[in-house]
Amino acid sequence: MTLHPPAMRNRVAAQLVIEHLLSRQTAVPPRTPVARLFGKSPLCPESVSWYLGAQGEITVGKVLATLPPDWTAFHAVPIGKNDTDIDHILVGPGGIFTINTKHHCGKHIWVGTRTVMVSGHKKAYLPAAEHEAERVTTVLRERMPLLAPVQPVIALVDPKQITFRDKPVQVKVLDARVLRRWLLKLQPVLSDDEIAEAVVILDSPATWRQHPSPAPHDVMARFAALDGQVRRARIRRVSWSIVASLGLCGGAVTAALLIEQAMLGG
Template sequence: MVQPIGETNDRRMLLRYPGRCRLCGAEMTAGADAIYERDRRTVRCLECTPAHAIQAVAAPSSELWMQRPPEKGVLRLRAPASSVIAEALQVQAAAPARTWVQRFFGRSPLSVESRPWFLGALGELEVARLLDQLGPGWAALHAVPVGTAGSDVDHIVIGPGGVFTINSKFHEGGNVWVASRRLLVNGQRTDHLRNAEYEARRVAKLLTQAARRPVEVTPVIAIVAARRLTIRERPERVIVLNVARLPRWLQSRAAVLAAGDVTDLSVLAAAPATWGNPAIPEPDLVAFAQLRTTVVAARNRRLGWALALMLSPFAMLATLAMGMLTTFG
């Protein structure tokens, strides 16, 4: 029996990742036209959806994600963190395999060289997950390659509030301190502010050329997994905020773009020609998912050993107490 689609929370969209229909189990490839069930966080194919229900949830034709499936290589379907995932896997491929002893005690499979790339990917994936909450009227592109030197922009977001470049920075457990011209991580100076500002200027220049009219771009740095973020003084040109605040902050911006402008700029931003027709390699997302599972399993094993070591003195004391009770009881 086909269940009805919810009146407000279901959305028709082009899948960014492969998926499986919740009702019939059919496999759906990336780019497939499907219904996203926001309350369940699942997808269903159009064949399992009545025609009248599809029309009920269809977004206006002017919205980016309701256009016809784009030609191969268009950037709107590029997976988040594609560039850093590809780099992480390439560097990790040179890492020696762990011995059984290392696996037994939970040593991380990551090499020293691949760890920064792996953590960078986690940051970009978390930002992309939150950007999915923006809803209709907004478009988000991820891992947008620019030029021929292999550089990319973590995220480009276009909506009523304007155009934004978002640079995700994963600093797990770190202390981040921000002043007007400095951003420190655990007391160490970084180039985050300078790089974010340069990135936004570059994107603004290329979008301006493509649109043939001025396009302003706001640089944003989204801090992921930090223990503390202290804004001593807000930078003049770059927005720095905790990643959890990102969707609401974007939605709270005063409207500066009409719906048609958002659509036009989104289409231009999704075209490789806008960025100089860079090469767009596709990462092995399955291999990265497997690596991520292995990293989590190793971490859990280390935590298990740490807990066992913490409890072992208490276990020895309990055994000694039981022995004394048996002897003198």
């Protein structure tokens, strides 16, 4: 019996990022009971950026899941020789898009014609997004030579403010919260047949670099467990901060645990 790799649409948002995160966490020793009591994060410093990145991709994945059924989203698409992926590829009436997710909670974002700055630091987001779209365009045009270029998009998750000095020529930069509305306002540019053909190409594992991965539900179950630990640790740190600000001495541990229980909803 021949076993075929799973279709690309079965991959979940942030799958490759989560795999990297879980791999790094295997070397992290378990927290002591005291460390857990005081809310030490289970994440090692090297894992924090992977964790935040996963949260951002999952957020955008949830947005894409709310689109009408004539839109198809692919997540964590492995491409190239290195261990890299494209966060999301989206196909629908409004066109074909590569969506690069950037999680910058509470940050000020400045966007120019060729530059994106995050809290004053330049980021090479625009050329990277353009390159991703060009790669997918090349892949699709091998079978659909008349296809229009793929549109690169950068979806910013939870920014405090986005300031546009100038709008980039090729890349659409927007807040992830308005991504769905923007997509649905686009004029149709693809026929049903073109959408179906593009989906078949993108859905085939043979189109992409083969990346051995555990089953998506196993990846997400392990991430959910880790995410729960991170959130509980954060609540404990907040609890202790409240106790300290109130100047409580006697019964401080009990007070902290009661606050934590209340914040968790009992």
